[in-house]
Amino acid sequence: MTNTLHRYGAPETLKDDYIVFAMTARGINDEGSVEKFKTFLRIAQKHGPINLGDATQGGVYRPSKRLNPLAHWFRKDERDPESVVMNINQPTVVSAVFDDPKALKAFLVDIKKADLGLSVNISALIDSAAEIAKQAGITRHSVEYSLGFFGVLDKLPDRATLSLATMCGHGMISFSLAKKMIDWVKQSRRTPEEASAYMARFCSCGIFNTTRSCRLLNECSHRTG
Amino acid sequence: MAQEPQLRYILVYMKISLDRCVACGNCVAICPVGAIDIDPVINRAMVDQDRCVECFACYRGLSTEHLNPTLVRSIRKVFSWFRLRFDPEPDVCPTAAIEPQDLVWPRIVRRAFSDPLVPHESTGIHGRGTEEVKTNDVTHRVSEGEVGFTIEFGRPTVSASFRDISSVTETLAAACIAFEANNPVTHLMDDPSIGKIREDILNERVLSAIIEVKTTMERVPEILRIVREAAENIETIIAIGVSTRCDAEGGSALESVLHDEGVPFWRGKTNLGLGRASQVEPVAGSG
Numbered sequence: 221m222t223n224t225l226h227r228y229g230a231p232e233t234l235k236d237d238y239i240v241f242a243m244t245a246r247g248i249n250d251e252g253s254v255e256k257f258k259t260f261l262r263i264a265q266k267h268g269p270i271n272l273g274d275a276t277q278g279g280v281y282r283p284s285k286r287l288n289p290l291a292h293w294f295r296k297d298e299r300d301p302e303s304v305v306m307n308i309n310q311p312t313v314v315s316a317v318f319d320d321p322k323a324l325k326a327f328l329v330d331i332k333k334a335d336l337g338l339s340v341n342i343s344a345l346i347d348s349a350a351e352i353a354k355q356a357g358i359t360r361h362s363v364e365y366s367l368g369f370f371g372v373l374d375k376l377p378d379r380a381t382l383s384l385a386t387m388c389g390h391g392m393i394s395f396s397l398a399k400k401m402i403d404w405v406k407q408s409r410r411t412p413e414e415a416s417a418y419m420a421r422f423c424s425c426g427i428f429n430t431t432r433s434c435r436l437l438n439e440c441s442h443r444t445g
Numbered sequence: 446m447a448q449e450p451q452l453r454y455i456l457v458y459m460k461i462s463l464d465r466c467v468a469c470g471n472c473v474a475i476c477p478v479g480a481i482d483i484d485p486v487i488n489r490a491m492v493d494q495d496r497c498v499e500c501f502a503c504y505r506g507l508s509t510e511h512l513n514p515t516l517v518r519s520i521r522k523v524f525s526w527f528r529l530r531f532d533p534e535p536d537v538c539p540t541a542a543i544e545p546q547d548l549v550w551p552r553i554v555r556r557a558f559s560d561p562l563v564p565h566e567s568t569g570i571h572g573r574g575t576e577e578v579k580t581n582d583v584t585h586r587v588s589e590g591e592v593g594f595t596i597e598f599g600r601p602t603v604s605a606s607f608r609d610i611s612s613v614t615e616t617l618a619a620a621c622i623a624f625e626a627n628n629p630v631t632h633l634m635d636d637p638s639i640g641k642i643r644e645d646i647l648n649e650r651v652l653s654a655i656i657e658v659k660t661t662m663e664r665v666p667e668i669l670r671i672v673r674e675a676a677e678n679i680e681t682i683i684a685i686g687v688s689t690r691c692d693a694e695g696g697s698a699l700e701s702v703l704h705d706e707g708v709p710f711w712r713g714k715t716n717l718g719l720g721r722a723s724q725v726e727p728v729a730g731s732g
Contacts, residue, residue, distance in 0.1 A: 223561070224714065226600060226684045231711045245580040249723045276562065283508040283536065291508075292534050332719065339580040339720035349715040350695060359695040361718025362578040362587065364595070364688035365703065365710040367669075371676035371683050375603050382601065390561040391602040391652045392502045394477040400535060409532065418536045422475065422506040424561055 223389030224315075224343035224427055226366045228382045233436070234345050237429050238324045238352075240264070240331075241315035242338040249337055250311040256336045257314045261305045263334060264316035267327040271317040273426015277307045281420035281428070304426065319431035321352055328356035380440050384433060388423035397422070405437045412437035457546045458494040459504070465542035466490050467517045471535055472503045472543065477652060478604045490542070498604050498652045499548060500559035508534070509541035551646045554607075558629070558651035565629040575628060575655050578688040582720040588690050592665050592699060593625075595686040596672055598679075599653035607633070608647040609679040610654055614640035616675050617658065622668065625657035653684075662689075665702050686713070 224239045242260045244250040261272055273279035280299045284291075308314065318324045324342075331340060342349040346363060353360055369376065376382055377395045384398040385391075401415035410418075416433035461472065461481070466489040472481050473490065480496035481503065483489070517539055524530060533539065548556055557563055577595050578587050587593040596613070599605030610630065618624075618640030624631045635641050660668060665687065676683040687710075689699040703710045 225595075225686050225712075226597075227712060228601070234712060241579075243576075243579055245576060245583050245720075245722075247724060248580070248583050249721060251724055276564075283506055285509050285541075287508045287510045287534075287537060289510050289512060289539075291510075291537070292531075295534065328717070336719070337721035337723055339582050340717045341579050342715045342717065343713070344715075345711055346713045346715065347711070353715065353717055354695070358717050358719070359693075360691050360715045362581040362688060362690050362716040363697050363699070363713055364578050364593070364686050364716075365699070365713040367685040367687060367703070367708045367710060369601070369682050369684050370673050371679065371681060372603075373682065375682060376601070386601045389600065391477045391500065391559075391600065392506060392561065393602075394475055394479075394502070395602055396474045396476075396479065397535070400474050404535075418534075421508070421536055422502060424505065 223425060225364065226368070226386060226389055228379070228386040231345055233383065235348070236319040236435070237344060237432050238318040238321065239315055239343040239427050240318065240324065240327065240340065241313055241343065242336070242340050243313040244311050244338060246311070253311045253338065254308055256338055257308050257312060258305050259334060259336060260331065260338060261314055261316065263330050264327055265301060266330070267318070267323045268320070269316040270319050270431050271420065271426050271428060272301050272304045273315045274304055274308050275313040275425045276310060277304070278424050279420070279426020279428070280304055281417060281423070281426070283421050313425070315425060315427050317427055317429050319429065321348065325352050325356050328353060328358060332356060332358055380436060383436055384419065387428045387433065388425070390425065392422045392424060393419050393428070402437060402440045405441045412441070457549055458552060459492050459497050459499055460544045460546060461490045461492060462542045462544050463487070463489050465514045465540040467514055467521060467540055469533060469539060471533065471537060472507065474535065475502060475506060477502055477602045496650070498559040498650050499552065499556035500652050501545060501556065501562070504543045504545045505562070506536070507538040507543065508536055510537060510539045511541050512539045514540045551649055554646050554649050555651055558654045575657060577657065577686070578716055579714065580720060581690060581716055582718045583722045587659060587688055589692060590662055590698070591689065592660055592662055593688040594658045594660065594668060595655050595688070596658070597653050597655045597684040597686070599651060599681050600684040601682070602652070603682045604650050604652050605654065605681040606648060606650050607642050609681050610656070611640070611642035611647060612679060613672070613675040614642065614656060616671060620667070620671055622658050622660065625659065628655070628657045630654050630656045662698060662702060665699070666706055669706060669708070
């Protein structure tokens with residue numbers, strides 16, 4: 221889940237972006253962890269996450285390998301959080317994405333109470349994460365800071381494209397797809413929700429934040445150039 | 446017989462079926478490294494095997510419809526006479542034309558580091574294969590006063606060659622910086638003490654790869670300087686993460702060091718300390 225570390229954006233653009241993920245360490249606490257991961261996601265589901273994921277199987281948004289051609293006109297909402305939970309069959313990394321700090325706090329209270337023994341991390345603004353954890357009665361153990369990007373920075377695209385594409389840190393959302401979606405929303409060829417869903421299907425860990433994506437796409441569509 | 450391995454290497458990489466491709470162009474936009482384009486002579490999508498990092502974003506990420514290619518080409522041709530173009534769903538390969546191959550060494554290294562659904566054999570972890578401080582509450586890898594660095598090459602979505610990575614790891618090793626043993630890139634070094642990555646994979650490109658080092662709080666400015674200078678001399682981008690163990694009140698001594706260095710650090714990961722070792726008792730400071 222280093223893939224959540226380097227999300228691009230100024231602090232004010234990251235206030236609706238909280239990824240909580242759980243994992244085990246091989247040989248230390250991974251035995252018998254499958255049910256614990258399922259429990260983690262079931263608890264998360266009670267608090268209205270906008271995305272769920274299993275790093276080995278995929279997220280709520282998934283591509284379909286037998287798509288009906290009518291999908292070009294009438295595409296069904298194929299989100300299926302239950303299958304994410306049910307398909308966990310090995311030690312993995314599971315994640316839940318929240319856009320609301322109150323929901324996150326309530327989730328953390330429940331996770332602490334559940335005492336699953338999994339390593340639980342919040343990937344978000346550092347100060348917000350510490351504050352919300354404190355409110356949930358948790359003192360943080362360790363922190364990892366993103367210091368950003370160095371080197372040949374002229375290889376990077378514009379801010380909006382970078383903000384969208386880095387919501388999959390594994391690089392599965394290409395700059396050109398993110399740019400294409402910005403353009404399509406600007407041209408009213410797709411809604412921000414539809415464009416966000418297209419991108420989310422490429423993020424196989426289920427950590428793409430569709431709320432933030434819609435907001436960014438809306439902001440892009442309201443400006444010129 | 447002696448030429449067979451070489452022949453297999455040349456042939457085996459991600460392909461798009463010439464029989465099935467209808468040149469709709471959807472795969473062109475979704476390729477993270479821009480390795481796919483439409484050949485104007487044959488009017489089919491082609492994969493540039495040097496650029497392709499075998500991330501499988503095209504094969505796995507695109508939905509498929511399994512339409513008849515001849516039918517789709519005919520419709521597209523009639524439309525093109527009238528300067529019309531069907532506006533398809535952008536995340537669909539209408540004819541399921543993408544055909545992954547069974548990769549062989551050394552090309553298989555590309556997929557191991559680029560496809561997040563393939564676990565690294567060396568660590569058993571999916572994605573880029575590292576645990577960093579995400580499990581520090583049970584591994585105790587980074588203690589108070591220590592700092593863990595994650596130095597990721599090729600991110601975001603730029604890709605990197607192992608030749609570039611090796612040039613930086615050799616520079617770090619020359620400064621007596623030791624690499625995390627339980628890390629996929631370290632496993633590919635001929636000799637971690639000199640940081641040299643094995644010769645036969647130096648030309649392989651990956652979407653990104655992470656090296657990890659652990660050091661003291663005092664050496665943070667020096668390592669930051671070395672990495673930033675090294676980043677100026679390679680043809681890719683480096684993303685840096687730094688981590689530490691918090692004190693009993695949840696405070697982080699690393700923040701004042703970063704503040705003094707003038708680097709922004711508003712986003713990151715917070716380990717909540719809810720993990721529990723259930724199989725073995727880890728040795729403090731190990732790893």
